[in-house]
Amino acid sequence: MKRVFAKLLSGGALVLAPVLAQAAEVQVAVAANFTAPMQKIAAEFEKASGHRVLLSYGATGKFYAQIINGAPFEVFLAADDRTPARLESEGRIVPGSRFTYAIGKLVLWSAREGYVDPQGEILRRGGFRHVAIASPKTAPYGAAAIEALTRLGLLDAVQPKFVTGENISQTYQFIFTGNAELGFVALSQVMEEGRVTGGSAWLVPTDLYPEIRQDAVILSRGARNPVAVELVEFLKGEKARAIIRAYGYEF
Amino acid sequence: MLTEVDLAAIRLTLKLATVTTVILLIVGTPIAWWLARTRSKWKGVVGAVVALPLVLPPTVLGFYLLVAMGPNGPVGRFTESLGLGTLPFTFPGLVVASVFYSLPFVVQPVQNAFEAVGERMLEAAATLRAGPLDTFFSVVVPLARPGFVTAAVLGFAHTVGEFGVVLMIGGNIPEKTRVVSVQIYDHVEALEYAEAHLLSAGMLAFSFVVLLFLYTRKGVRAWK
Incomplete structure (x- = not known):
């Protein structure tokens, strides 16, 4: 009986091996602010290569803890x-393998039309109950928001109104549902095809916060997966860059 | 050692669990009584609604509460029309969410205790000319006391252990909505593992002691 099992198993392995080799996959951890562009890029990559891309979204700090x-x-x-x-x-x-795939932009955004003025004066005027930001401890856009408010001299005035999202997606959700009147998110979250898609926004001047350089790496686990290399090459290509640019990132 | 921020989170958690448990005992008792006594065809529906938080992911509850209590949701419009503002990111908001979230943990033990009292006791009380309220407070409540204790302890402990719902509607504000479970999550995300360990071990010990109390109480069957 045991031998029959062994035969079945080895036979199964022989049959399965080529199938496994063909259905090549790559597992990717993606910073929450890059969710939308990465979905598009992954779709293009899958179409072009026939491989599968498995995307997980979240806070960068959390991914670090998970990776180690x-x-x-x-x-x-x-x-x-x-x-x-x-x-x-x-x-x-x-x-x-480390390279910069995008430089992010910080934006003060409200889901309401005309609520945030193009100069961001609303921060000085006040009159709002909640300002949503991403957790400055773990999310770079949260830290950038703190820095910008500090340089504007407004941190003490605005801080009591903070509501903190676990990552930049949750921060967006607080604003989108109107529970926070406004908040700091990534430009990529409110932009599509090169335009802000809804609500009102103030593009925070880039001299108010340190450059948000977003780097990508191939992790040790991906060292022997050729699809990982292929995906990273695709990310550097013109097709991917056009998508990335349309969401308001620079290089 | 525990920082001031950790201590604030612990204080807030205990306050939230206490307020929630008191409200749940007040709100849950009539529901449990009705469920224990009724022959209505709606019994199944109400029982199922009460039990929903047992199986629903907290994210579902949190998401719906965030939308419903927001300025564009029905609850949010109602609270704003009363001049109360909206509930997310506030302590009362967490209380409302916790009452929903811990409802079955209070209603079900009390309901079981009420059902165990039985018809004959109530009939005996009635023949002694006790009014319904008198019967309830002099006969039913004393007999159902173990059920109330179980309900209070479970309601309290379950609220202390709440995470997903608070994460969705809390906004992580120190001393208002940053409870222990969220504080632990923050510590882990920021790689402050020593602080996370301290609070986590505290939660583990607390939960174990609570369950030990429930499962070793004399003459009381474990909550089913």
């Missing part, structure tokens, strides 16, 4: 450059 604890991600698109650099210095990435 053995999460099965092969490619990591972070919301900053510090976290990938840290992973690199710890020897957890494929050497030389």
